[in-house]
Amino acid sequence: MNPFKDKIVGVLMGGLSKEREVSLRSGGAVLDALLLRGYDAVPIDVGPDIAEVIKQKGVEVAFLALHGRYGEDGCIQGMLEILGIPYTGSSVLASSLAMDKHLTKDIVRQEGLPTPDSLFFDAHHEDLEVFLSKFCLSFPLMVKPSREGSTIGITKAENARELKVAILEAAKLDTRVLVEKFVQGREVTVPILNQEPLPVLEVVPKSGFYDYASKYTAGATTYTCPAELPEELTRTIQDYSKRIYRRIGCEGVARADFIIASDGLPYFLEINTLPGMTATSLVPKSAAVAGISFGELVEKILFTARVKVQ
Ligand SMILES: Nc1ncnc2c1ncn2[C@@H]1O[C@H](COP(=O)(O)OP(=O)(O)OP(=O)(O)O)[C@@H](O)[C@H]1O
Ligand SMILES: [Mg+2]
Known part of the structure; x- marks a missing residue:
């Protein structure tokens, strides 16, 4: 029925x-x-x-x-x-929690899973000069509006001057700003559908940065699904994704992003509760590999x- x-x-x-x-x-x-x-x-x-x-x-x-x-x-x-x-x-709570990268990372840390070291700047209640004077992460860094998507407002900062400019830029989009250690490595993403992870997908942007253009211009990014990874690492990434999905309380489909660093660990970046659903988006690509057509999905x-x- x-x-x-x-x-x-x-x-x-x-x-x-x-x-x-x-x-x-x-x-x-x-x-x-x-x-x-x-x-x-x-x-x-x-x-x-x-x-x-x-x-x-x-x-x-x-x-x-x-x-x-x-x-x-x-x-x-x-x-x-x-x-x-x-x-x-997802529900109201899971949606708003997952939307905030900083809060999501705190929960992921509580779960004991790896995520890049980060600091949080609240432009509403904090003074930027005071924040910068106490700053203690080493460069390079990724500076992000805590609640945006599609790489909008995200900048890589290589030094203190760039950090300040990047925070001011991110703060134009969201008063909540995440400053995160840049992790060099392979980028993978995992959809989770009704509690179960789908195949891991690797994204390789030709420009080197998975920004708005790399995400939405045909041919700008190479996708491999299933990602060519050791079986055990694939299982680890899928297990992390499932645990994060559950801890946040997601429902339906969500998609978690990771970078596999040189130490071999997948570092969690964020989870999307309403991932892209064009016929060529990442979730439909992975679902297709699992034998689920777009219509079925x-x-x-x-x-x-x-x-x-x-
Ligand atoms: N700490 C990091 N180290 C290296 N690269 C990063 C880091 N954080 C983000 N990136 C790069 O920036 C891209 C966008 O970052 P992130 O996934 O956090 O934001 P988003 O804009 O919410 O993405 P989405 O479109 O998936 O919602 C990532 O796909 C990755 O290529
Ligand atoms: Mg992302």
């Missing part, structure tokens, strides 16, 4: 974040897949009037194809809880829809 077969499925996309364009692509791909499988799916572009639009269109279940602020961080999830509309993926995610506060 499919509880969603006769329901109006709203595919929520676009939205108000810096990742709007990517989200429109994810949403378009999800919408096509749902229509192909016979669902009564409608596209919903998320704006300030979203609650009214959902009512007008008669949406009975929400498939979230949003990324970044207001979509991936618990905001839209909270609104759907209040409206009583089942939605896909979308349907499996749809089945995770529920209101989660009860």
Whole structure:
């Protein structure tokens, strides 16, 4: 019995974040897949009037194809809880926790798993000069807005002058800034679907930095799935991903990013609770290797829809 077969499925996309364009692509791909499988799916572009639009269109279940602020961080999830509309993926708490890289890393450390050393700067409550005067990590560093995606606002800093500029840049996007040790190594990512890790995927950006252009320009990055790694390391990375997914309380699909350093350990960078869902995104690529087609993947995610506060 499919509880969603006769329901109006709203595919929520676009939205108000810096990742709007990517989200429109994810949403378009999800919408096509749902229509192909016979669902009564409608596209919903998320704006300030979203609650009214959902009512007008008669949406009975929400498939979230949003990324970044207001979509991936618990905001839209909270609104759907209040409206009583089942939605896909992680809860309000898990979404907002995973959105904040600094808080997620603290939890990963508590779990005893490796993540690059880091410091946290709160531009709202701290003085930058005081923070810099006590700074104790060695270069190079990665400076990130704690709650952004798609590498937006992330800079590598090689010295104290660059560090200050990088923090000021990141703080324009988020008052919460993460300053993290740069880790040289191979970059891998692992989707977790309904508690179970999918094949590990290695990303090799041709420019050397997996930035916005490398992520969304065709041919700019080489992908290998399953990643060519020793079996034991693959199992370790999948085990770490599963533990992090559980500790954060994720549901549906999520995707954890790591860098394998020269000491052989996979260092956790972040976990995404609404990863890209275009037909060429990382999660669909890995799912395909596991024998799950894009349409099946979308349907499996749809089945995770529920209101989660009860
Ligand atoms: N500590 C680090 N050492 C080396 N490279 C890093 C580090 N942190 C981030 N990077 C590089 O920057 C990219 C973006 O970083 P990260 O995954 O933390 O941010 P994001 O913008 O939220 O990504 P996503 O698009 O996956 O949501 C990584 O994919 C990696 O290539
Ligand atoms: Mg990432």
